[in-house]
Amino acid sequence: MQYEVRTLSAVNAITIVTIDAIDEQDARRQAESRALQPISVRPIVLKTASVSLRQRRFSLLLFSQEMLALIKAGLSLFEAIEALREKESASEVCDILDRLLAALREGRRFSVALAEQGGYFPPLYVGLMQAAEGTSDLPLSLARFVEYQKRIDGIRGKIVSASIYPIILMTVGGAVTVFLVCYVVPRFALVYQDTGRDLPWLSQMMIMWGQLAAKHASEFATVVVASAALSAIWVRRLLRKGGVVHLASRLPMVGHQIHLYELSRLYTTLGMLLEGGIPATNALMTACATVSAATRDRLLAAEQQIRSGRPLSLAFEVNGLTTTISLRMLRVGEQSGQLGAMLTQAAEFYDGDISRFIERFTRTFEPILMAAIGLIVGFIVVLLYMPIFDLAGSLQ
Template sequence: MQYEVKALSPENEIIALVVDAQDEAGARAQVEAQGLYPTRLAPVRTFRRASGSHGRISVVLFSQELLALLMAGLSIVEGLEALLEREGGARLRGILERLLGGLREGKRFSNLLSGQPDVFPPLYVGIVRASEGTSDLPRALQRYVDYQARIDMVRNKLVSAAIYPSILLVVGGGVSAFLIAFVVPRFAAVYEGTGHPLPWMSQVLLDWGKFAAAHGLPLFVGALCVVIVAGMAARAAITKIGFATLLGRVPLLGPHLRIYQLSRLYLTLGMLLDGGIPIIAAMETAGGTLTPAMRERMIRACAAVQSGQSLSAAFQAQELTTPISLRMLRVGERSGEMCAMLTQSAAFYDGEISRWIDRFTRMFEPLLMSAIGIVVGTIVVLLYMPIFDLAESLS
């Protein structure tokens, strides 16, 4: 593991460096051996889920590359050596070197992965550990890649559905702000010279426009402060209860977020069981992918299964099923095809979520466009109403 270190030199200068050590104590010892006094040590997070940044790749991309090399006939050591020769990033090279060093010492690959929890999640370690019993690492890697692709498909669809409304809100808000802060004050200057009484709503709009033009900077700073405070409050709430839990409290999103969580649970559990992991260990690992509230239910369901209860009955008691998935679980228990039933249940949930996203976007986007059009149109009409009144009086 790598650590970012800030240390004080004998010349009383602050020095920033990165050291490679097994734990924080080892990193501190390395720094002190150089005659420096460490003031701050923090582990470096090397892999991210996004795979577009320089020197960093996702675990999925790492698995895909290693899988391709293994399928080509290379051993795992040769595959990691090939990845190391190609890699130019210092952080990833450090990870690969530690994996290679451990394998050459005779350590198990899963133990080496679990020694870097900031890089490889427990789910990934679990399926690799299960594959070591069957000597089928390529299938385990392929299973994880397929699993992550299913998860990312739903997530990407949610993100794509949110992009267009976000653009509409930004553009609509920008046009409205431009009209009020720039166009309305100029119309107000023209109408003031006529001496003609203005409609009440037009007068209110013009007064707001003049106020915005006269106090533009304080209003901008105030709006920026409101955004910052709201962002900090949202971040504190996310840190305290989690982003998924926060979204789950939204009336329209709560039930569908529960379906998404159930889909992820069933897909994860099916993949782990298919990889040969025992049911209790699979349930404990799958529980780590859920929100805190559903994780507590999963823990109770796991305890019920340990006491001899069936999986379907335990899930039903903890409200971790829907009527359709409950029947599919019972069929899987009778037929012995629990992995297939879990995977099919997850696919059914994914289809339900996709249909809801499509319906929601078809309904929400026109409504949002209509609302923005009404706001902008109202501003324009109120600006021109005095001109219409003046034309009528002249005629």
């Protein structure tokens, strides 16, 4: 949940930051980890759906890519944002850029201006820009975020692409099955009634269900639409609460890959933040907003152990945030002082494993699904034609 925290900075400036936290106490702890003294904390409640819709229209990746190109071309930060404002036509994006320009004119730091619009700029992005201000290397931080977002979007895109074709197959197969049962079967029933022959039991049952569906077509359609709507609402709630991930994690093979995806996202985030110069404990608190609730609990436990003096690799191992390979890589990173780079390499290893699993799963699941749909449709057709086969056999 997001909280709006009014804080007092080290230079005694009052700022408002938006923090993704479990509760108010967690929000205060995250603010203190950023060297900010919390004054008040209140939860953020979106009053209308149009707010979230407007947030989705603002592409943080596109904004970062354009900013990186303009700054590399020699423009200052203010000039780059001003150039983006001049070419922008969407009103909601113009409002965001106008607020950024106004904050910079007042002398506030870029990270502070971003934090004031936490609904559009997540804590991860704000923390990275704050680290860039300390190193005076904004282009490098922007490039790291662009690469990070492309990797996250790449894995997500592969998962979505792999699920599109099975969904289309199931939709078409379901539509064909409904058409056969509700339209074709009742017309075959009229033909068989005139023959006066006894039908096989399975054919009788199918015809009975077909006639019932045709007789109550409006009620049947209402039930189907209502069931689809309720299922969509249920799935949407599960997605918001992380229930889909929790259920999928219990499936054989799939659960292991979901765990790897969580670790990949965590390692990518931590690697980017550590390479950007952010302290490990602050990076861990920022990374909490990018993982599921179950992983967040383990990450918070690991963060407490790291604060007490344990090495990051040991804290991650105790809390189930490593695999055999990544544990060795983390230990090497700690010994060489390149923990951020080693986390990034571990995430790349996981991404490759996930991509190979998605490819294998798609190649295996799609033919199985097509065969299942073919069997269902073929079974209905065979039951329809069984009486005809019997009649042809008796005539011979």
